[in-house]
Amino acid sequence: MITLNINGQNYQANVTNGSTPLLWVLRDILGLTGTKYGCGIEICGACTVLIDGQREHACVFDVSSAIGKKITTIEGLSDDNSHPVQKAWLKCQVPQCGYCQSGMIMSTVGAVNAGHHGSEIASEVKNLCVCGTYERVKKAIATL
Amino acid sequence: MNANTPPHLGDRDHAHGHSCENHAQEKITSGVNRRDFIVSLAGGLSIGFFLGGGERAEAQAPAILETQVNAYVKIGTDGTVTLLYGGSEMGQGTMSGLAQLLAEELMIEWDQVTVEQALAGKVSYLTGGSGAIKGRYLPLRTAGATARELLVAAAMITTGDNVRANYAANAGAVTYTRPADGAKLTWGYADLAATAAGAAAQALLLALYPPVAPATTANVPLTNPANFRIIGKPVERLDLPLKVNGSAIYGIDVWFPDMVFGVIKHCPTFGGVLTKMPAKPSGAIAVVPVKAYDNRGAVVKDSINAVAVVATNTWAAKKLASSLKVSWTLPASTTTIDSAGITALAQRLLATGTPLIAEPAAAPADIDAQVNAAIAGAAQKVSGVFTLPYVAHATMEVLNCTAKVTFSGSTPTACEVWAPNQAANSVVATATAITGLPATAIIVHTTFLGGGLGRKIEQDYVSQAIQVAMALPGKPVKLTWMREEDFGHDNYRPMALATVNAGLDAAGNIVGWNYKVATPSITAQRRPLAAGAVDSQAIEGAIKLPYNLGAKVTQWFPVPAGIPVGYWRSVGCSLNTFVSESMIDILAKAAGLDGFAYRYKIITDARALAVLQKADEVSQWRKSLPAGHAWGVAISQAFGTWVCEVAEVSETATSLRVHRVACVVDCGTVVNPDSVEAQMQGGIIHGLNAAMWSQTTFVKGVAQQTNFNKNRMMRIGESPAISVTIIPSTLPPTGTGEPGVPPIAPAVANAWAALPVGKRPYSLPFFPGAKMGGL
Numbered sequence: 001m002i003t004l005n006i007n008g009q010n011y012q013a014n015v016t017n018g019s020t021p022l023l024w025v026l027r028d029i030l031g032l033t034g035t036k037y038g039c040g041i042e043i044c045g046a047c048t049v050l051i052d053g054q055r056e057h058a059c060v061f062d063v064s065s066a067i068g069k070k071i072t073t074i075e076g077l078s079d080d081n082s083h084p085v086q087k088a089w090l091k092c093q094v095p096q097c098g099y100c101q102s103g104m105i106m107s108t109v110g111a112v113n114a115g116h117h118g119s120e121i122a123s124e125v126k127n128l129c130v131c132g133t134y135e136r137v138k139k140a141i142a143t144l
Numbered sequence: 145m146n147a148n149t150p151p152h153l154g155d156r157d158h159a160h161g162h163s164c165e166n167h168a169q170e171k172i173t174s175g176v177n178r179r180d181f182i183v184s185l186a187g188g189l190s191i192g193f194f195l196g197g198g199e200r201a202e203a204q205a206p207a208i209l210e211t212q213v214n215a216y217v218k219i220g221t222d223g224t225v226t227l228l229y230g231g232s233e234m235g236q237g238t239m240s241g242l243a244q245l246l247a248e249e250l251m252i253e254w255d256q257v258t259v260e261q262a263l264a265g266k267v268s269y270l271t272g273g274s275g276a277i278k279g280r281y282l283p284l285r286t287a288g289a290t291a292r293e294l295l296v297a298a299a300m301i302t303t304g305d306n307v308r309a310n311y312a313a314n315a316g317a318v319t320y321t322r323p324a325d326g327a328k329l330t331w332g333y334a335d336l337a338a339t340a341a342g343a344a345a346q347a348l349l350l351a352l353y354p355p356v357a358p359a360t361t362a363n364v365p366l367t368n369p370a371n372f373r374i375i376g377k378p379v380e381r382l383d384l385p386l387k388v389n390g391s392a393i394y395g396i397d398v399w400f401p402d403m404v405f406g407v408i409k410h411c412p413t414f415g416g417v418l419t420k421m422p423a424k425p426s427g428a429i430a431v432v433p434v435k436a437y438d439n440r441g442a443v444v445k446d447s448i449n450a451v452a453v454v455a456t457n458t459w460a461a462k463k464l465a466s467s468l469k470v471s472w473t474l475p476a477s478t479t480t481i482d483s484a485g486i487t488a489l490a491q492r493l494l495a496t497g498t499p500l501i502a503e504p505a506a507a508p509a510d511i512d513a514q515v516n517a518a519i520a521g522a523a524q525k526v527s528g529v530f531t532l533p534y535v536a537h538a539t540m541e542v543l544n545c546t547a548k549v550t551f552s553g554s555t556p557t558a559c560e561v562w563a564p565n566q567a568a569n570s571v572v573a574t575a576t577a578i579t580g581l582p583a584t585a586i587i588v589h590t591t592f593l594g595g596g597l598g599r600k601i602e603q604d605y606v607s608q609a610i611q612v613a614m615a616l617p618g619k620p621v622k623l624t625w626m627r628e629e630d631f632g633h634d635n636y637r638p639m640a641l642a643t644v645n646a647g648l649d650a651a652g653n654i655v656g657w658n659y660k661v662a663t664p665s666i667t668a669q670r671r672p673l674a675a676g677a678v679d680s681q682a683i684e685g686a687i688k689l690p691y692n693l694g695a696k697v698t699q700w701f702p703v704p705a706g707i708p709v710g711y712w713r714s715v716g717c718s719l720n721t722f723v724s725e726s727m728i729d730i731l732a733k734a735a736g737l738d739g740f741a742y743r744y745k746i747i748t749d750a751r752a753l754a755v756l757q758k759a760d761e762v763s764q765w766r767k768s769l770p771a772g773h774a775w776g777v778a779i780s781q782a783f784g785t786w787v788c789e790v791a792e793v794s795e796t797a798t799s800l801r802v803h804r805v806a807c808v809v810d811c812g813t814v815v816n817p818d819s820v821e822a823q824m825q826g827g828i829i830h831g832l833n834a835a836m837w838s839q840t841t842f843v844k845g846v847a848q849q850t851n852f853n854k855n856r857m858m859r860i861g862e863s864p865a866i867s868v869t870i871i872p873s874t875l876p877p878t879g880t881g882e883p884g885v886p887p888i889a890p891a892v893a894n895a896w897a898a899l900p901v902g903k904r905p906y907s908l909p910f911f912p913g914a915k916m917g918g919l
Contacts, residue, residue: 017460020457020459020460021459023459024457024458024459025457027397027399027458028399028405028456028457028458028459029457031399032390033390033393033396033397033399034389034390034391035390036394036396036540036541036594037396037458037542037624038540038542038627039627039851039852040626040627040851041627041851041852041853041918042918042919043851043852043853043916043917043918043919044540044852045919046540057919073390074389074390075389075390075391077389078389081385081388081389086388086389089384089388090380090384090385090388093380093381093384093818093822094384094388095235095383095384095387095388096235096236096237096822096826097234097235097539097540097541097592097593097594097595097596098235098383098384098386098387098392098592098594099394099539099540099541099594099595100540100594101387101388102390105388122860122861123861125860126859126860126861126919127859127860127919128540128852128857128859129540129829129860130538130539130540130595130597130830130833130857131235131540131595131826131829131830132825132826132827132828132829132830132858132863133822133825133826134825134829134858134860134863135825135863135865135866136822136825137860138860138863
């Protein structure tokens with residue numbers, strides 16, 4: 001049994017293999033399914049979360065390395081879609097299928113937290129979107 | 145604690161998004177369809193609600209009774225109007241677009257709309273062919289108008305006054321103005337719903353609006369388009385609030401406390417079957433043999449082409465599957481399932497095969513010779529040979545499906561399936577075939593789709609999950625294809641090899657056009673084509689071209705290759721438009737004209753001309769491009785929608801940079817201009833991925849590109865600026881999900897060829913073998 005601090009709350013998870021990627025502990029064991037599986041090899045970014053404020057790819061991040069750290073997932077941004085990035089995304093009607101957008105938003109939040117502004121943010125957000133929402137992601141980021 | 149038990153139920157609720165600040169604003173409907181998720185808009189706050197594992201949520205829901213007014217409309221005692229959605233929301237926006245049609249006629253405001261995904265059944269339809277709005281524009285408006293008139297009829301029953309002019313429906317209420325004294329009475333729809341659903345209201349409806357034969361339903365009046373409040377407006381999509389906070393439930397997110405998790409492990413070689421069942425490894429819950437799905441019907445072939453490894457979580461299952469040794473028996477044909485061999489076969493077919501004539505209709509037996517003779521006599525003869533690869537769908541959400549089969553003893557009694565699917569009724573048929581249960585014992589939930597692109601019409605992944613659930617009675621089983629399986633066992637966009645021979649007269653007019661394409665038939669993999677029948681999807685984009693082509697013929701050579709093929713966003717148009725619009729540009733150059741001027745010279749279709757002229761106008765930037773940049777244009781008509789795209793490109797040391805794309809679309813009547821724009825933007829990026837990098841090659845029956853590292857796709861930093869212009873129209877609506885795709889590959893090819901140092905690309909992708917690095 002391990003304890004993870006996710007979105008400000010402690011969770012107990014029955015994890016026997018510490019090298020299990022954080023992604024699958026979040027999704028399958030804790031049922032926090034907002035963080036997505038896309039490629040498993042750190043290329044697409046659908047699994048992006050923040051660990052102590054830094055962007056990490058949960059598909060390759062050992063859960064044992066997340067113990068004692070503050071994990072933020074898409075579910076933790078706000079209770080009412082009031083986070084500035086969420087508001088920008090809705091204003092610009094960014095998502096299509098929406099599957100990559102958890103990671104896209106978390107990457108953007110991470111870039112903002114790291115002190116980037118305007119077009120700098122866009123160059124930090126490299127997540128893959130097969131629907132091709134990039135035009136609107138750029139538009140939304142420009143409002144931040 | 146058991147791994148399958150959520151440690152904090154409250155947080156589990158949060159994960160699925162129906163935690164919010166103001167519970168009073170939650171709109172949660174109750175009743176038989178509560179098992180599905182509901183999208184609601186309530187004062188700008190949206191709540192995702194998933195009852196798949198949500199007994200707890202059900203207990204929390206306020207007791208609201210609902211009345212089903214008709215197949216699409218339910219009204220709750222709290223006034224909630226719930227519209228049922230029978231399609232598959234995979235990003236194209238039709239969950240909202242169809243709700244616009246209903247809400248317009250039902251006379252409710254957009255912020256009064258709640259949408260509920262219907263269980264598979266009579267309102268379900270196959271999501272494909274860009275057909276949702278096109279096919280349901282009048283039927284769903286009629287359904288909305290019928291519900292509206294039933295509510296008015298209920299008010300008439302209350303007052304005894306059947307004069308329709310004395311009633312007005314507006315914003316979810318019916319107001320009656322009494323002629324005698326002008327007094328007004330108003331009822332909310334909730335007050336009228338029970339009466340509206342009764343026999344008296346139905347009878348009154350038929351009396352007021354007698355059916356017009358052959359129809360037997362009331363001939364209710366539809367709203368005059370001049371008075372539209374919601375149709376044609378850029379309303380905010382209903383599903384998007386759920387897609388910015390992780391609460392939208394895709395198939396892969398279906399979760400139950402007692403769920404088990406499986407991954408699929410296919411024979412890597414197409415056509416291979418299991419030699420011997422491997423022993424269950426330590427740590428696995430089960431290893432289940434899985435039979436192949438036969439595309440020719442909802443039946444399971446008598447051949448095991450995969451095993452499913454089931455464990456307590458997906459990662460554990462993946463690790464066990466990776467180390468599981470499975471022996472497969474490979475078919476003798478394996479060596480022929482090879483990209484090089486398939487291309488050689490297509491070349492032989494083009495040279496010596498017997499074609500089927502796709503156009504013109506009723507062609508004489510010597511049409512090929514007649515057209516060749518016209519070309520032979522031309523002032524200039526021009527030809528091109530074009531090759532296109534197999535392409536994987538690579539939806540962001542990999543294939544997955546959750547199923548649970550309940551047994552009494554050894555007999556199945558019920559089956560429930562949760563699937564990101566484009567064909568809910570096909571899922572029912574698949575479940576029927578595997579379980580032997582009648583459709584009445586099968587419940588199919590369509591979740592959100594993390595992209596569909598045509599792949600989730602297929603039933604292989606659904607069939608597999610149900611087979612595994614049959615082996616684990618009473619257990620909800622989620623079966624996931626890891627990305628490598630998803631790339632490696634797709635139903636790919638078909639390869640194609642095409643030649644075009646054309647002749648120009650001295651003035652540059654086309655006097656002969658002989659188009660030959662060798663490509664597999666998607667249809668024939670499902671059911672035999674009638675003798676001599678042309679698969680319309682193999683040749684779309686190669687016929688009905690909007691140009692004067694002189695003596696012309698389009699010939700199809702079916703390629704009988706062993707690679708599974710499927711519907712890939714825009715299907716045949718994604719192949720043939722690259723060929724035909726590249727060739728038009730090649731002829732333009734031969735005639736000494738640019739892409740616009742030449743098309744103006746030869747175009748014959750008024751709508752094609754209109755998108756061309758508008759694209760010319762909105763892409764004036766192309767006349768002052770920086771040195772080293774060039775532009776190209778292409779037109780297509782796919783699924784009835786005309787699109788013209790202009791691309792600006794420059795060459796880099798190793799690649800091509802697409803800087804800007806101007807897109808003009810004529811899709812008839814527009815329901816949501818913001819969604820049309822989004823679909824064009826997305827279609828362009830999707831088409832660019834395939835044009836630049838995507839391909840799946842095969843060596844001895846094994847796919848060679850099994851993750852994004854070898855199937856490069858565009859990232860935001862290299863994506864072009866895209867402008868979208870919509871042609872105003874009052875013609876019936878046509879689709880927009882796919883038509884943005886076809887013109888971009890030839891537009892970019894034509895731009896590349898126009899560069900001073902450019903070259904004409906005849907093959908897709910432009911940059912085969914490009915690698916994709918990490919983030």
